[in-house]
Structures are given as structure tokens and as C-alpha cells.
Amino acid sequence: MGVVLTERQLTIGGEPTLADLSEALVAVYGTDYGVHNPTWISRFTDVTRQAAAYRDRRVLLAGDAAHIHPPMGGQGLNIGVQDAVNLGWKLAQVVKLISPESLLDSYHTERHPIAARVLRNAKAQVALRRMDASTKALNDTFAELLSMDEPRKRIAAEMSGLGIHYDLGVGHPLLGRRMPDLDLATASGPVRVFSLLHDARPVLLNLGEPGRLDIAPWADRVRQIEAGYDGPWELPVLGTVAAPAAVLIRPDGYVAWVGVGTQQGLAEALTIWFGPPAS
Ligand SMILES: Cc1cc2nc3c(=O)[nH]c(=O)nc-3n(C[C@H](O)[C@H](O)[C@H](O)COP(=O)(O)OP(=O)(O)OC[C@H]3O[C@@H](n4cnc5c(N)ncnc54)[C@H](O)[C@@H]3O)c2cc1C
Structure with missing residues (x-):
């Protein structure tokens, strides 16, 4: 079982402990339910960061080394793996001298805008989690939008990563999109x-x-x-x-x-x- 708790005070540095977890549970539920033997305790914040460049000569960044954001929406692993899959075959071709080194620049061109949008999406979700009356009204408005087909499909395609479109020029709508599994x-x-x-x-x-x-x-x-x-x-x-x-x-x-x-x-x-x- 996993549990995510909000810390009222932002603490800089130091690893969270079982005592911190127990204290936070008591603050919310009045009991820590006898919590013990955690497999993993970690801390994350609502910070979003993205490397300005994914490639500098022989140094290439992918995954959380290239972009971090709060875990809402569960997109970090997905885009990190897609970074690696986008880069892997290009790197292999350059190493084998099949393609020129410039092929590696398409990695940044294609993947940087994808993570930038994920970061934007994660920031919006952080904003929507605020508890004040205005944010609740915004949340309700957003929920109404998501009850409509078009916005729901767009957001779902974006959050699942299935709607990614690399700009490979104009032409047929399939160009630059993920091939369907026919x-x-x-x-x-x-x-x-x-x-x-x-x-x-x-x-x-x-x-x-x-x-x-x-x-x-x-x-x-x-x-x-x-x-x-x-x-x-x-x-x-x-x-x-x-x-x-x-x-x-x-x-x-x-x-x-x-x-x-x-x-x-x-x-x-x-x-x-x-x-x-x-x-
Ligand atoms: C609470 C939480 C929930 C999440 N939920 C989801 C989710 O539902 N869906 C989703 O898609 N994503 C989720 N994520 C995000 C996801 O976990 C990360 O995006 C993903 O694990 C990043 O993978 P990575 O390989 O890029 O980096 P990491 O998983 O951080 O791997 C980097 C590895 O490098 C090692 N390392 C670091 N420095 C060195 C060094 N100097 N030498 C050798 N090794 C080193 C580290 O020990 C680590 O093993 C969540 C994240 C958090 C915190």
C-alpha cells in the first residue's frame, strides 16, 4: 500500500523518516495506524524543471535527468521511456556511422517540446489542487469541459502520450504520428x-x-x-x-x-x- 501526504511546512534537505510519516498521519487521521517497516519513503515537491538542451556534443539527457515535475498524472516514466526510445536508434546509427551526427539534434527538437507540455500540464494540475473557493470553481469549470468529447479526448491523448505529433512536415495526418497497431x-x-x-x-x-x-x-x-x-x-x-x-x-x-x-x-x-x- 502507498500513502501520499502533504507537508504543511516546506523542509529543505534531509531524507524523510518513518517518524515524519507517522507524525503526518497522526496530524490528518489522529492515528498512524501502527505504520512500520516502510519499503520506501521519499519526498517530492511541486517543482518543475527542464534542461535547456537535451544534447551538448557527446552528452545526452533523457528521463528525469532532462525533466522533472510533480507526479500528478503519472507521466514521468512514460515520457522518460519515450525519450530513450526516440534516442536509442538514432544513437546506434550515428555510432555505426550510418547517419551523420546531426541526426542526434532531432532528439532535442522532437522531445523537448513534449516534456515542456507535460510540465505545463503538471503545473496546471498543481494549481487545480488548491482548496480555495476560486480554485474549486475553476476545478468545476474544468470538470465540465472534460465531460465534453473533444476536450476529454485531447487531454487523454496528451496525458497518455498517444497523441504525440512530431513536426515532420506537412502532408498526410499520419506523418510524425504514432503508427497504429493494425x-x-x-x-x-x-x-x-x-x-x-x-x-x-x-x-x-x-x-x-x-x-x-x-x-x-x-x-x-x-x-x-x-x-x-x-x-x-x-x-x-x-x-x-x-x-x-x-x-x-x-x-x-x-x-x-x-x-x-x-x-x-x-x-x-x-x-x-x-x-x-x-x-
Ligand atoms: C511519488 C511518485 C510517483 C510517480 N508516479 C508515476 C506514475 O504513476 N507514472 C509515471 O510515468 N511516472 C511516475 N513517477 C515518475 C517516475 O518515477 C520517474 O519519472 C522515473 O522513475 C524516471 O526514471 P529515470 O530512469 O529517468 O530516473 P531514475 O528512476 O531517477 O533513475 C536514475 C538512476 O540513476 C542512478 N544514479 C544517480 N546518480 C548516479 C551516478 N552518479 N552513478 C550511477 N547511478 C546513478 C539512481 O540511483 C537511479 O537508479 C512518479 C514519481 C514519484 C516521485
Whole structure:
């Protein structure tokens, strides 16, 4: 069982003890319920902080080293893991000299704004927890907004991290968004999209006429899958979007290119994300 208590006085320094916990329980409930043998006691505050830069040459920050905020909404671990997943494959490609070092700058560009919004969201939640009459009125107004479909979907998509959109240019709504986990039909049987990402390699999914996409110069790096799918394409908040003919999926599960019947822009996207063509 876990318990979270508010300390009336802000204490700087020093680890909280079982005696502090017991005292706080007595102050609220009149008893400490015989609390003993805690596995873990920790203290957090409503502070929000974010590193100005996630990369400085060979130093890269991810997770709580890059951003901290109060735990309301439970987003810290989620965005920390997504930082690492965004960075991991880029780092591997740079280390293996497949991609130029500048690929690492896209880590900051993509992930910094995400945590900035989480911090903003956490600050708003801290503000809404105040007990004065005006904040309670604000809370009620906010709760009313959340009873409406559109605001509820937006906030849920933001807090779950499922609505993240990296700015990879204009085009199909899938571009820069998380690839949905579709059930595909392939020559070797049914396949789930996410199972194609298990070995952390890019995937070019051709859902149109088989064999029409030629990525021979990247064949050593990008796995090409010929598949069929005739169900809906649903994205968080946006709902149903037009079915693409092909998608290039990065190892972190985000869509780097969308084909709508031609190969236009594919070579450029492959070069940007997975290095220049093999000669
Ligand atoms: C009360 C509370 C509730 C939370 N609830 C949620 C939740 O519901 N959902 C959610 O997503 N997030 C939640 N979080 C946030 C989540 O716990 C953190 O965002 C996450 O653990 C950060 O992971 P991390 O790997 O970046 O950092 P950490 O978990 O802090 O890991 C850093 C590690 O580095 C080690 N270390 C530090 N310095 C050194 C050094 N010099 N050398 C070697 N090792 C070192 C540390 O010992 C530690 O093991 C909560 C946080 C708190 C405090």
C-alpha cells in the first residue's frame, strides 16, 4: 500500500523518516495506524524543471535527468521511456556511422517540446489542487469541459502520450504520428504492426500493389513488408484518417513518410532518417 501526504511546512534537505510519516498521519487521521517497516519513503515537491538542451556534443539527457515535475498524472516514466526510445536508434546509427551526427539534434527538437507540455500540464494540475473557493470553481469549470468529447479526448491523448505529433512536415495526418497497431494480412499469415518493430529496425510497409516500391539502396537497413489491410485507420483525437498506400515506420514507431500511390519523397525520408543510399 502507498500513502501520499502533504507537508504543511516546506523542509529543505534531509531524507524523510518513518517518524515524519507517522507524525503526518497522526496530524490528518489522529492515528498512524501502527505504520512500520516502510519499503520506501521519499519526498517530492511541486517543482518543475527542464534542461535547456537535451544534447551538448557527446552528452545526452533523457528521463528525469532532462525533466522533472510533480507526479500528478503519472507521466514521468512514460515520457522518460519515450525519450530513450526516440534516442536509442538514432544513437546506434550515428555510432555505426550510418547517419551523420546531426541526426542526434532531432532528439532535442522532437522531445523537448513534449516534456515542456507535460510540465505545463503538471503545473496546471498543481494549481487545480488548491482548496480555495476560486480554485474549486475553476476545478468545476474544468470538470465540465472534460465531460465534453473533444476536450476529454485531447487531454487523454496528451496525458497518455498517444497523441504525440512530431513536426515532420506537412502532408498526410499520419506523418510524425504514432503508427497504429493494425492487424495486417501477409503472404505468411496475419501479422500485427508492432510485432514488426520488435527488432528496432525501420519498416517500409507497402499496402498497395506488391513490389511497386524500390528501396534497394537501403535494403540493408530497412525491412520492406508487403501487406494488405482494409480496416479503418484511427488516430487519437483525429479519429479516422484516409488509408495510405504505404508507410515508412521509424524504429520508435513514428511514421516518417506516407505514400499515397507514388514513391515521391521516399528516398529523401530514407536518407534523412536512415542515412544516405548505399553505393
Ligand atoms: C511519488 C511518485 C510517483 C510517480 N508516479 C508515476 C506514475 O504513476 N507514472 C509515471 O510515468 N511516472 C511516475 N513517477 C515518475 C517516475 O518515477 C520517474 O519519472 C522515473 O522513475 C524516471 O526514471 P529515470 O530512469 O529517468 O530516473 P531514475 O528512476 O531517477 O533513475 C536514475 C538512476 O540513476 C542512478 N544514479 C544517480 N546518480 C548516479 C551516478 N552518479 N552513478 C550511477 N547511478 C546513478 C539512481 O540511483 C537511479 O537508479 C512518479 C514519481 C514519484 C516521485
